Amino acid sequence: MTEPDANRDDPETPAARWHSLWLLTLGPAFWTMHFLASYITAAIWCAKFAGRAGSLETVRWLIGGYTAVALVGICLVSWFGYRQHKLGQATLPHDADTAGDRHRFLGFSTLLLCGLSFVATVYIALTVVFIGTCE
Amino acid sequence: MTDITQENLEQMDRSEDEAQKARLKKAWKTPEGWRYWSAVNNTEVGRWYTAVSFLFFLFAGVLALLIRTQLAVPNNDFLSADLYNQVFTLHGSVMMFLFAVPIFEAFSILILPQMLGARDLPFPRLSAYGFWCFLIGGVFVCGSIFFQVAPQGGWFMYPPLSTQYHEGLGADIWLLGLSFIEVSSLAAAVELIVGILKTRPPGMRINLIPLYAWYILVVAGMILFAFPPLIAGDLLFELERLLGWPFFNPEKGGDPLLWQHLFWIFGHPEVYIIFLPAIALVAMIVPTAAQRPIIGYGWIVLAAVGTGFISFGLWAHHMYATGMPGISLAFFTAASEAVAIPTGVQIFCFLATALAGRFVHSVPMLFVSGALAIFVLGGLTGVMVAIAPFDFQAHDSYFIVAHLHYVLIGGMLFPVAAGLYYFYPMADGKQLSERLGKWAFWLMFVGFNVTFLPMHFTGLLGMPRRVFTYEAGLGFDLLNLISTIGAYIFAVGVVILVWDVVRPKKKQPHARRNPWNAGTLEWLVNMPSHPWSVRSIPIIKSRYPLWDQPNFIRDVDEGRFYLGDAAEEKRETLITSTIDARPIQCLRVPGPTFLGLWAAVFTGGVFIFSTYHWYVAALISGVLGLITILIWLWTGTALIPEKPAKDIGLGVTVPLYLSGDKSVGWWAMFITMIGNMSAFASLVFGYFFFWTVHEDFPPDPSQGPNALWSLVGAGCVLGAWALTLLARQANRKDRAAVFYGALILAALCCVAGGLALFAGPYSSGLDPKSHVYPATVWVLVLWSLVHLAVGLIMQLYCMARRLAGRMTAEYDIDIRNVALYWHFMAITATVTVVVIAGFPRMV
Numbered sequence: 017m018t019e020p021d022a023n024r025d026d027p028e029t030p031a032a033r034w035h036s037l038w039l040l041t042l043g044p045a046f047w048t049m050h051f052l053a054s055y056i057t058a059a060i061w062c063a064k065f066a067g068r069a070g071s072l073e074t075v076r077w078l079i080g081g082y083t084a085v086a087l088v089g090i091c092l093v094s095w096f097g098y099r100q101h102k103l104g105q106a107t108l109p110h111d112a113d114t115a116g117d118r119h120r121f122l123g124f125s126t127l128l129l130c131g132l133s134f135v136a137t138v139y140i141a142l143t144v145v146f147i148g149t150c151e
Numbered sequence: 152m153t154d155i156t157q158e159n160l161e162q163m164d165r166s167e168d169e170a171q172k173a174r175l176k177k178a179w180k181t182p183e184g185w186r187y188w189s190a191v192n193n194t195e196v197g198r199w200y201t202a203v204s205f206l207f208f209l210f211a212g213v214l215a216l217l218i219r220t221q222l223a224v225p226n227n228d229f230l231s232a233d234l235y236n237q238v239f240t241l242h243g244s245v246m247m248f249l250f251a252v253p254i255f256e257a258f259s260i261l262i263l264p265q266m267l268g269a270r271d272l273p274f275p276r277l278s279a280y281g282f283w284c285f286l287i288g289g290v291f292v293c294g295s296i297f298f299q300v301a302p303q304g305g306w307f308m309y310p311p312l313s314t315q316y317h318e319g320l321g322a323d324i325w326l327l328g329l330s331f332i333e334v335s336s337l338a339a340a341v342e343l344i345v346g347i348l349k350t351r352p353p354g355m356r357i358n359l360i361p362l363y364a365w366y367i368l369v370v371a372g373m374i375l376f377a378f379p380p381l382i383a384g385d386l387l388f389e390l391e392r393l394l395g396w397p398f399f400n401p402e403k404g405g406d407p408l409l410w411q412h413l414f415w416i417f418g419h420p421e422v423y424i425i426f427l428p429a430i431a432l433v434a435m436i437v438p439t440a441a442q443r444p445i446i447g448y449g450w451i452v453l454a455a456v457g458t459g460f461i462s463f464g465l466w467a468h469h470m471y472a473t474g475m476p477g478i479s480l481a482f483f484t485a486a487s488e489a490v491a492i493p494t495g496v497q498i499f500c501f502l503a504t505a506l507a508g509r510f511v512h513s514v515p516m517l518f519v520s521g522a523l524a525i526f527v528l529g530g531l532t533g534v535m536v537a538i539a540p541f542d543f544q545a546h547d548s549y550f551i552v553a554h555l556h557y558v559l560i561g562g563m564l565f566p567v568a569a570g571l572y573y574f575y576p577m578a579d580g581k582q583l584s585e586r587l588g589k590w591a592f593w594l595m596f597v598g599f600n601v602t603f604l605p606m607h608f609t610g611l612l613g614m615p616r617r618v619f620t621y622e623a624g625l626g627f628d629l630l631n632l633i634s635t636i637g638a639y640i641f642a643v644g645v646v647i648l649v650w651d652v653v654r655p656k657k658k659q660p661h662a663r664r665n666p667w668n669a670g671t672l673e674w675l676v677n678m679p680s681h682p683w684s685v686r687s688i689p690i691i692k693s694r695y696p697l698w699d700q701p702n703f704i705r706d707v708d709e710g711r712f713y714l715g716d717a718a719e720e721k722r723e724t725l726i727t728s729t730i731d732a733r734p735i736q737c738l739r740v741p742g743p744t745f746l747g748l749w750a751a752v753f754t755g756g757v758f759i760f761s762t763y764h765w766y767v768a769a770l771i772s773g774v775l776g777l778i779t780i781l782i783w784l785w786t787g788t789a790l791i792p793e794k795p796a797k798d799i800g801l802g803v804t805v806p807l808y809l810s811g812d813k814s815v816g817w818w819a820m821f822i823t824m825i826g827n828m829s830a831f832a833s834l835v836f837g838y839f840f841f842w843t844v845h846e847d848f849p850p851d852p853s854q855g856p857n858a859l860w861s862l863v864g865a866g867c868v869l870g871a872w873a874l875t876l877l878a879r880q881a882n883r884k885d886r887a888a889v890f891y892g893a894l895i896l897a898a899l900c901c902v903a904g905g906l907a908l909f910a911g912p913y914s915s916g917l918d919p920k921s922h923v924y925p926a927t928v929w930v931l932v933l934w935s936l937v938h939l940a941v942g943l944i945m946q947l948y949c950m951a952r953r954l955a956g957r958m959t960a961e962y963d964i965d966i967r968n969v970a971l972y973w974h975f976m977a978i979t980a981t982v983t984v985v986v987i988a989g990f991p992r993m994v
Contacts, residue, residue, distance in 0.1 A: 055482050059479060109444075113359065117356075118730065125449050125452045142485065
């Protein structure tokens, strides 16, 4: 969706598109999905398959896979964010009353949120490095 | 000749200015006499809301003093064990549900429109309804202690303690009273999200909005995902207590841990729902005190949004001691440590801003400094207890009591006190006393630390929380006495603060305009303020327009921006586009009414009568509530304007009516339904939770529900959905016959779908009292049935609207919003049937 009157042709005044706002939440959304998938997988594995003393070996590989997907996703989103942030010549703090600075600001915030999501996802993944059973 | 013309022109200007002000004044006039209570304007409702939340705070504070008095010495008999349980339960519940969350809604309703240069929020009557719900529910819950029937299970009300061991109405009062208040929180969340996204002043692009608005946007979004799980949990809990459906009873397959999950999926984000708005106040106060723009605006947005997400991954860190697998604990430890990152980032931004600017000493800044100091200490113990092995030692001890009070008082109460001193002139036109403020601060700061610092040691020595007394000689005696003395010092500070607010100020002159020399829009307010808020709605070009935009206040005051007039003497505010804030609509907002109050009284009746099992009275109250809400909708919403568009000044003309995804009502419906979906998802979570903990859930061989009936039910509901969409299209093309035909068929499909869904478990003879499996199936069906009933009323309402000429092909808000509701209805019914009838056949 595009807002009315936005000048789509001028690269310095990018249109106000919804996806630039949603992009902001995409990095943390990857973290959320990764967290939930890891938690649910481990919970079901321990409750239904492995039992209380069972090994987490399969779950480790699964969570390793989730982590790879999540981190690649976060890196992709941060690349989009970075490109938005670097549009044109302007530098931080992106507080001018222009479509360009609005665009750069959303890109910069996306980038920062991806950084946080990356670290938080690695934190979650580290748990299966240290814990090997359902105990 | 020229001079005379000039003079005439100026005179004309002045008289026009006076005429415009008179029209604005008439449109926004606050009702007088007993009708004052029909006011819905944000300034009135915001003030009532703030005052009432503070009253609840003082009430819960008195309860805290009773607790500390009882614990001052060992083997004390000041309170009985029974009364003590009621006192600490109400203290926690009232502080959390009736002060900490509502105060942010109250503040936001009061100051957010001013911050956005708006005349009001888009749904003033909804705010008023929310306030009255809050007042009625709050008085009901608090009043219970005077009849010795207050809840006793602690503020998280764990079963089986509160299902099997507590006689009486206490738990019902807690569940129903607080569920009712959660309705008002959801109403506020809808209001605030739409307010921030759609009522910003022209030019206030998303990179220029005040940080307060960013925080509130995040928090309101969090409410949509955090409160509904508790509402779902309350529903299960009440079904168990009132009807004996055994969701939490292990003898019949239930599991008390489900309540803990649902409660903390709400409860942990709630800590951040409390903390973020308070820190948002800090984000407004610090730049003013430093007299410079905030450092790291983007970083603070990162902190707000990041915390909003990660705070949902922390819930089970309240459940470390329940015996979950180590790996699950580790996930929650990891997330709990990660949330410290964004929390720390914003604190560094505030410190950097304060240090980089010209620091002006003031009472608000004193409270902010105290808040940061206390909160950082609470945050550090939080990082400690987030680590499972440490928590095993500290769990349910006074160490936790110390930690949570450091977090909540540092993270919420002190910033709120700062906000009170800072924003008070906006509400009253007068400033609070600096001398009294300093006294209040130092007494509160010292008293707080004297009370709660020793509790860390009391806890580490082994004193459990929630015990009504303790033996002498265990090492607790002196520490407890010190805590009690501290609590009284703290209370004296609070009394001074309260006195400063309520002391007569008639002789005190009004504060000068923008008393703190702030840069943000809310300080355009006149001292005293006008009910219409701003004289004209300005064009914004900076994050701090009062500092950066030349002649800004003069231009606003002279009505040189938008909507400087109310030509039709109607209440109007500007709706702008979400990202770049371009004017897209002139929204007529409704004026004073008692309908919101009556709707709250009747909906309150449903909850309150149900508590006492007076189901007939509850039913009558519910019907009256429904009628009131229908009258409210019929007379006050989606009104067809007398002309399609309006000149709002500066040569801009915008429509007076928008429907579909451009209308604020559509947004409100969408946001409400997101919240609704998260409650439904919590019930589905319950089903799968039981699947993971039981070998025989769903039972094999299948006990039901009947798959055919369930499928027919889903088919009918999907048919009703498709027909409702067809009716929407037909209405837009003005084909009346198709419209009515489709809606009549849709209504019939809706009824048939409801009956078939009911027949699914009914024909299989599933008895919800016998075991948790049938109870879980029934609760999902029940949820769909209630929503189908609402969907049916909506369909009939749309037919009536068109018949009455209140909805046309062009002015079609009603059917567009109803179609949106039906999208979610279709999802609800489909998921229900897939889960109850499909899943047993998959496993």
